[in-house]
Amino acid sequence: MSCTTILAGKKATYDGSTMIARNDDGRYDPKKLIVVTPDRQARKYKSKISHLEIELPANPMSYTSTPNVDLKDGFWAANGINEANVGMTATETTTTNPLVLGADPYVIYQERKGKNKEVPGGIGEEDLVYLVLPYIKSAREGVLRLGSLLEKYGTYESNGIAFNDENEVWWLETIGGHHWMAKRVKDDEYVIMPNQFGIDNFDLNDAYGEKKDHLCCKDLKRFIKDNHLDLNKGKTFNPRYVFGSHSDGDHVYNTPRAWFMGRYFNPNTYKWEGENADFTPESDNIPWSMVPEKKITVEDIKYILSSHYQGTKYNPYQKADCPEKHIYRPIAVSKTNVMAILQIRGYMPKQLKGVEWICFGANPFNTVVPLYTYTDRMPKYVSDTTKEISTDNFYWSSRLIGALADPHFYSCAQLIERYQLKVASKGHKLINDYDQKMIKNKKYDLIKEANEEICAMAKKETLDVLDKVLLDASIHMKCTFARTDN
Numbered sequence: 284m285s286c287t288t289i290l291a292g293k294k295a296t297y298d299g300s301t302m303i304a305r306n307d308d309g310r311y312d313p314k315k316l317i318v319v320t321p322d323r324q325a326r327k328y329k330s331k332i333s334h335l336e337i338e339l340p341a342n343p344m345s346y347t348s349t350p351n352v353d354l355k356d357g358f359w360a361a362n363g364i365n366e367a368n369v370g371m372t373a374t375e376t377t378t379t380n381p382l383v384l385g386a387d388p389y390v391i392y393q394e395r396k397g398k399n400k401e402v403p404g405g406i407g408e409e410d411l412v413y414l415v416l417p418y419i420k421s422a423r424e425g426v427l428r429l430g431s432l433l434e435k436y437g438t439y440e441s442n443g444i445a446f447n448d449e450n451e452v453w454w455l456e457t458i459g460g461h462h463w464m465a466k467r468v469k470d471d472e473y474v475i476m477p478n479q480f481g482i483d484n485f486d487l488n489d490a491y492g493e494k495k496d497h498l499c500c501k502d503l504k505r506f507i508k509d510n511h512l513d514l515n516k517g518k519t520f521n522p523r524y525v526f527g528s529h530s531d532g533d534h535v536y537n538t539p540r541a542w543f544m545g546r547y548f549n550p551n552t553y554k555w556e557g558e559n560a561d562f563t564p565e566s567d568n569i570p571w572s573m574v575p576e577k578k579i580t581v582e583d584i585k586y587i588l589s590s591h592y593q594g595t596k597y598n599p600y601q602k603a604d605c606p607e608k609h610i611y612r613p614i615a616v617s618k619t620n621v622m623a624i625l626q627i628r629g630y631m632p633k634q635l636k637g638v639e640w641i642c643f644g645a646n647p648f649n650t651v652v653p654l655y656t657y658t659d660r661m662p663k664y665v666s667d668t669t670k671e672i673s674t675d676n677f678y679w680s681s682r683l684i685g686a687l688a689d690p691h692f693y694s695c696a697q698l699i700e701r702y703q704l705k706v707a708s709k710g711h712k713l714i715n716d717y718d719q720k721m722i723k724n725k726k727y728d729l730i731k732e733a734n735e736e737i738c739a740m741a742k743k744e745t746l747d748v749l750d751k752v753l754l755d756a757s758i759h760m761k762c763t764f765a766r767t768d769n
Contacts, residue, residue, distance in 0.1 A: 288476035304624040313352040315668035331357035333404030343417035360412035364637040370625030373411040374442035378528035386510035387459030390437030405437035422446035449629030464499040477540035480527030539564035539611035589646035634727040644681035650706040662738040702748040
């Protein structure tokens with residue numbers, strides 16, 4: 284999937300929580316937010332894409348998930364938080380180079396032909412959350428379980444996968460078919476990932492020694508040496524040079540997004556524009572992680588994952604007839620299925636640690652809703668998405684708002700901004716109120732009530748703005764005419 288990911292350590296956020304978030308940019312597949320309880324988790328898994336069968340452990344935990352509504356192409360869980368308050372988002376499709384794939388090719392499914400038997404492929408985005416999240420009790424455990432699966436079964440694509448718990452955030456990147464490396468995000472830093480191999484520094488000595496902040500497959504050093512992959516000069520080891528891509532396409536599709544994210548969170552740390560800029564939209568060396576100039580909020584993450592180069596000449600919605608307005612791929616695109624911000628609040632009781640902020644459809648026009656994850660079901664407004672269009676669920680209402688508002692961006696902008704502000708503000712208020720109520724009474728069975736009230740609020744505000752956007756779109760239809768027009 285052509286996604287965008289942001290990660291934030293606990294000292295980089297406004298409340299000391301860890302946060303991982305990703306735009307799941309797919310094929311306009313209807314999505315829903317559900318809880319997968321242990322009785323609904325299969326003990327034998329078979330991938331639709333690769334036809335691979337995997338025996339799963341017998342003791343899964345409950346976890347939230349945003350699968351496809353139509354399962355004909357697989358489950359595609361995308362992201363979630365489990366009952367141990369570990370989050371996972373998978374995956375950010377990344378890039379690599381011919382040297383890597385020549386040394387360790389992808390594990391591709393081969394269908395049966397004549398006398399040749401079917402050969403299963405490896406694991407990929409369709410499978411990863413389902414195979415990993417129900418069985419891990421920390422972010423580090425997530426890295427190690429996924430790493431072992433990659434080494435055993437391989438993968439048919441390049442991917443980046445994030446994990447968080449109340450203390451740590453980890454990022455894993457696949458390398459070729461069977462290799463991988465992972466790095467812990469520093470507590471005071473955030474990470475920006477735009478569909479490109481990202482890690483730009485890695486301590487192999489730590490990965491083979493103490494394993495404090497770096498992990499990798501057992502044979503990574505030998506793999507690099509035997510295949511002459513290390514393009515670094517001197518003692519610094521930059522994995523981007525070794526495993527990443529170096530194409531002109533990156534400068535249109537990937538690096539501009541990293542540039543805009545860095546420009547937002549660190550506007551004064553570097554010079555981002557003009558003569559003698561430290562970084563431009565086509566720079567290959569934009570840092571993978573940085574210390575933000577201010578602490579990061581949920582709204583910051585929602586804003587940046589909804590962005591389209593606002594305030595620059597690359598903004599596709601600008602009124603000016605500017606030749607640069609469509610040259611770069613924006614962060615927010617029309618084919619986003621779901622965006623989730625997975626927040627683990629270490630300062631809360633275990634039942635209240637996990638909050639999943641969820642939205643569907645094109646991010647410039649949707650709003651994000653917080654829901655507690657320590658529960659066995661989600662409200663129907665988010666969990667009962669139908670294949671058919673219906674304003675009874677959050678997914679389709681969000682899609683409709685985006686499609687109606689996009690052609691009339693400026694006349695609808697204020698309506699959308701007010702909607703986003705209202706839902707986010709009321710969401711924070713309801714979470715704060717229920718936090719206090721449940722902590723005071725130690726009555727955590729109010730989680731379902733809280734989620735229902737939050738969704739009822741979101742539905743009311745969503746239908747209200749849909750009505751207003753529909754009216755605006757109707758007024759601006761091309762076939763309008765009045766007698767006074769002639």
